[in-house]
Amino acid sequence: MSHAPTALDGSSDSQNFFKVEYDEEYWDAYLAARPKYDDGRFYQRIYDYHKKHNPNPSWNLAHDVGTGPAHVAAQLATRFSKVVASDNNATHLAVAQHRLASSAELSRISFFEAASEDLAGHFPSGSVDLVTAAECLPLVDAEVTVDGFARLLRPGGTLAAWFYGRPTFAASGPDAARCQSLLDRTFSLAFQRVIRGGGPGWERATTRLVSWLDDVGFPAAQWESVERWKWNTHASMCFYDPEVACDFPVERISSIDAARELVVEERDTNFWAKRWDVAGVRRYLYAAVPGIQAILDAAEPELEALFSQLEAAMGGPSAVHDITWPVVLILATRK
Template sequence: MSRMITTAEKYGFSGRGGVDWSTYAAYRPVYPPSFFQRIYAYHSAKPQAAWSQAHDVGSGAGIVAAGLAGRFDRVVMSDPNDGYAALGHKILVDELGIPAAKLVFLQEGAEKSSIASDSVDLVTACKMLHWTDTVLAVDEFHRQLKVGGTVVITYYSRPRIVGNAAAQQAWRDIFGAFAEKIGAMGALYDRGLRIVNSGLESVELPEAKWRGVKRIYINTGGSVEPFALDDRTAESKVGEGDEKIWEEDDKDWMDVKGIDWFKPYFATWTPQIPDAEIQCLWDKLEVALSGQNVRVETPVVLIFGTKA
């Protein structure tokens, strides 16, 4: 991880500005082996499963793509942000030693790709779909996939503080201030909040195009409420045939943290809010924590589907 951070400091989080990638890599959750195991278990359960080409959409610096490269012959990394292709190449090829011949870097959005139709075995869209027109993006994933290919759409929200109600309320209020700020920035942000608040239940995989749709919810307490940053809502598009699975106490998405962790973690969410604007909320959190570490649980949702 430290080598990834070194490179990221040169390129930043995005060529257009934003969060510094070194902070993001240091404080955001790491995708654990079980994350990839769930993907591979779903994909390999199909008799026609192939491992020729995967496409990681909204790949960023290639965190998920690096994992996929260990199983697929070829991995396409795409992202609309400038700077990521160079950063991804530097990390995956120069530092992690993944052969360049296995990777393709594209600067393009999720709704329209240059990838050929019926050419991809697996499409992953991890923590990025809320920035898209989800109908267009899901249709585009369908176009790229071979019949029987797998789509995986995932999202994780801010962690919950467990066992300290006062600290959790202060933490929720901090993200409420964040949601209020970005929600006022225009339709793109309002739509994004509604999508994530729904735990991706506003994302539809139409039964006419997809089969074997499965939605796995991790560390959510049996509801999508932990994903909500404010009270914005979106219509559920969960299909009647979608299988919903609730998994609790997944230690791969749990940790113990203290006050020194919460501020830099919050700084990985953009646009950033200056501490001074919400200092009263940080003070409440610090008082509630009383110098103690607390358990945090990250809520996660994974949506799987197979192209019909």
Template structure:
């Protein structure tokens, strides 16, 4: 395992300023109405509830979530461009954004790839992504929108048609990540020319260790109570989905298997594992024991790098901005009523009223090339 203490050892050449991926309409958000809490899908741990205005939700999501910096994409692009003597020279022609959500990752990919396939399981997400792309400087002809699951990718796209397939945040939420990998594999170009990138990040963490000691447990508790209100009201199949997610994330995606006969040059990067929790919620919130699955890392054959960087994806927020992030975590109606006002007051008392504090993120990125 490679351990990097100084983030300067992982800087990527050629970093350019990243576009701000926020829709213009996000500046005039309506306050969502109070609603009664209802269950979402019986099998998925996360989706935008049918009774939620998806446009309002994704506007808020893009305003509150971290912006992937140029270095994030450049690390993926540099990995994709690398080739061993036995591999086919990679090209930058077609990329896929699977589980695209609002389409912000697809938009970033379009600055490097002439064509981007955008796929999701919810037509509302594809509509939002199309509108986001049409309001940008990109050409509409650069994008194709497809309603499909990651597990069905091979039936929706031609074999060996994609240079890069990226999944941001989605993989731990799938009922069967292994089935998704089997379906993704044939769509990628073979002989080391096709790259898969899987990324996931968790809750923001207070960057200052002294402040984190007092504040992070309060924030974790607030988020736990929010998730508990959702998870424990759902049916058994849905709770099982949340447990699958929690277990996979607890392993920092080491549970994902990349068989040697199908994948090569696997690299696993983990930022801030030593001091931050990757999971959005604990076992207490789910009413189950979080169990890290058996590691599928092929030690000696895969590159594993752990980096500690308390400035990673830095955001400076006061309590109001932090509370807005938490409010956009779970797209299920009625969750506003489950906020812990007392915990927020305690958190503001420590952070200071209107005082901005630095936050960083736990992040995992898995890269692999198809044989």
């Protein structure tokens, strides 16, 4: 988008990496296309970790960072007495309040506008029991942000940060491989139009995705019991092929301390499973990053040709396929 996003109150919101105007259709697509993290096991894994690494776990205050439409904050409000939902984008906070207006959880949630790098300056140190950061670490200065998380959390508090990557056809075999190849090419071409010339934020984000967030470090002076859970590492955490989409070099970086961190890889093709036809693929791409909407609306011949090939490979416009995701979840305890 070339113009500044507009919040529900009409104010300008122009200083954000992820920019979008308030658009009901967009946010409906955003929430419909993405995994919902609601199979019961995922949040329970976080809560079990919180109890395991804290002899007297507190469920008073959770803070959801980069809350977007606050779907994570709403879930946390079913377990914690109070939840702070923060975002650096005023439009996102307006969307969250609008969409949760009739929710029973709204009374437990307060909203705060701030960048993740600045949060520690706005809240008392050691005041938070759980910090969640869903889908935001590739967009921020991780060193500053993680240090801020450590300041927010009380001793024994939990950080849960996660990210999911490129949609992946769950089946195996040559037909699924062809579908995946066409999806990969389609995503890479669409993202290329946004990334090239899009600024240094894309280089940081791409490096972090290619690295499966392994480049994010957790200093021993602040953190213990660090766990990195990875699902479906056979797939790509990056939404696009950097060699196709990017005009800068990318390398995989690791800050894992093997002596004190647990790394577990699992393959689970039912993880957050969805069933998509080719329209579902398009809907997800439409909502992936602001800016791609205009590219899809322009119906570029090269991109539309790839969609046509993908539709044929999938078996026609009404054929549906199981989709899964590569996912990384980082859990850490504040010393």
